[in-house]
Amino acid sequence: MVATIADREKELLDRVPTELLIGGQWREATGGATFDVEDPATGRTLLTIADASPEDGKAALDAAVAAQESWGRTAPRERGEILRRAFDAVTARADEFALLMSLEMGKPVAEAKGEVTYGAEFLRWFSEEAVRAFGRYSSSPEGKLRVLTMKKPVGPCLLITPWNFPLAMATRKIAPAIAAGCTMVLKPAALTPLTSQLFAQVLMDAGLPEGVLNVVSTTSAGKVTGPLIKDDRLRKISFTGSTPVGRRLLADASETVLRTSMELGGNAPFLVFEDADIDAAVEGAMAAKMRNMGEACTAANRFLVHRDVAEQFSAAFAEKMKALKLGRGTEETTNVGPLIDAKSRDKVHELVTAAVQDGAKPLVGGAPAEGEGYFYQPTVLADVPAGNRILSEEIFGPVAPITVFDDENEAVRLANATEYGLAAYVFTKDINRGLRIGERLEVGLLGLNAGVISNAAAPFGGVKQSGMGREGGTEGLSEYLSTQYVGIADPWADQA
Incomplete structure (x- = not known):
């Protein structure tokens, strides 16, 4: 039996x-x-x-x-x-x-x-x-x-x-x-x-x-x-x-x-340049954001996307997030489990609520899930204004805030504008640009066209705080x- x-x-x-x-x-x-x-x-x-x-x-x-x-x-x-x-x-x-x-x-x-x-x-x-x-x-x-x-x-x-x-x-x-x-x-x-x-x-x-x-x-x-x-x-x-x-x-x-x-802690930026393979960037974003329901210090916390591809990336990313199924982790069809406790879920919702009140646009999600357990809907927020709390605090949940940039210098400035320096992710087809940006980013870990890079044979750790x-x-x-x-x-x- x-x-x-x-x-x-x-x-x-x-x-x-x-x-x-x-x-x-x-x-x-x-x-x-x-x-x-x-x-x-x-x-x-x-x-x-x-x-x-x-x-x-x-x-x-x-x-x-x-x-x-x-x-x-x-x-x-x-x-x-x-x-x-x-x-x-x-x-x-x-x-x-x-x-x-x-x-x-x-x-x-x-x-x-x-x-x-x-x-x-x-x-x-x-x-x-x-x-x-x-x-x-x-x-x-x-x-x-x-x-x-x-x-x-x-x-x-x-x-x-x-x-x-x-x-x-x-x-x-x-x-x-x-x-x-x-x-x-x-x-x-x-x-x-x-x-x-x-x-x-x-x-x-x-x-x-x-x-x-x-x-x-x-x-x-x-x-x-x-x-x-x-x-x-x-x-x-x-x-x-x-x-x-x-x-x-x-x-x-x-x-x-x-x-x-x-x-x-971490506040990982996820940079998408105008020449990036958008499909690959979306897959990388899903991996970097949704590993462990976003409850990871290496999780992508801020999505910085070039203005020319921001709408395309955001729509494709939101569609992928919308397709995820919440449920108890032991169920075979589950993609997203609960957050660890009520306090964590409530903090995530507080950050989302503050961002929306400040002008961010929810493309998908934006609220706790109904029923028992500490579930939160996979969420994508577009047009998140600079200076909003969600861009400076570690979210530790399935929420992806998106903001735009216009050139490399602005991308680097936004990425480094944090007390943290654990991980970052860069998507571009130009390897020289990727290496150039990598040398300027103040982080201990860098994923270049990759959303998950942790490996036992590689040194894991950060800089700054x-x-x-x-x-x-x-x-x-x-x-x-x-x-x-x-x-x-x-x-x-x-x-x-």
Whole structure:
């Protein structure tokens, strides 16, 4: 008998750990505190899990500190093999992880499967990078010393992940930390902790030693992580989330000069020039805007279109958006799932309402969807006036505001007119123009005639107030390594 979706959901949820992972053991929170994890498509509770206290956070750091020395001496090949086994396990269980993400976060299962593929690639990539933490040996310029540099694990790390990509954001931080030989305390987002809980068990099953990864899901993030950041045994914090929270964490980290990686907010411009392939630009716009229902820091947030093709692009884009079907992510026909919660949906509608009041023209959508869950209609707004809030704030929803430009200089000026600098997208048939514009844009990521460019082998990160540091690529491993220099006396000195 074939299991129904409801049966599959129950069977899967029954396999998700609901306690805290500390020192290799799943255990209840101090005092027995718990919290509910909600399905944003229905508002119903999926699971009730342990809610970590500050005491639990300290116990997790204690476990990470205790495991650091032996884990740091583990052979790089062994660390790489653990990651490779985890890659194989996640890949084999792709349907489970996709369904779980759809349940707790809302994204369509088909899209969630794409995240499983993307997230698993960090495990495979860093399984290969684990053996490539190279140092060097050379002579000092005057010849009196030999210069030996060694790469060493930074030490215990605090990893804080967001709710929008529950698997990929975890693997993007955990995989390089494992490869480098660092122990970890993971604090997943309270809105979507279940994927991290299941992934932690997969890593344990793959042979990760006790205490290397500790997971403290909690609704009291500041109370749990604050003391850890001030603890001088912690060596690094890696955070993905909003810029305001990132600023506070950076201020706290300054007290112990804690090494930091920050992947913060974005306000990505999507530039369409008059010579662009409009069909390709529309497809790129759909990918760049609607990935994760627009709830992505790399999502196209402002569409800057040359005046000569603005009407054509806007009409074609609106037609594509109109054809999308809203629904629970577990339904095969769904293209667009719910937003994560009521607060997020209401903020999106507030931005849309303010833009329309300021003169923007809705070509499609423009309102919350009726019924249960936190759905918002896919929306395209034309003629958005300069200076409107929707052009300066991160939307984090399925809304595309369009404004026009007349030449390259104006396009660059508008694109750079933001405190953020994470991603940008440029569509043009002129490769020289594309490279020229790219060199002028103040961003860490650029999609040239491409709407999705994230890749485990490429460095991900921003400039300005979009953060610091890089995740993925060869650069991602370096974030978890420190360099030690050893000066060796000239071995030829006694031959003089």
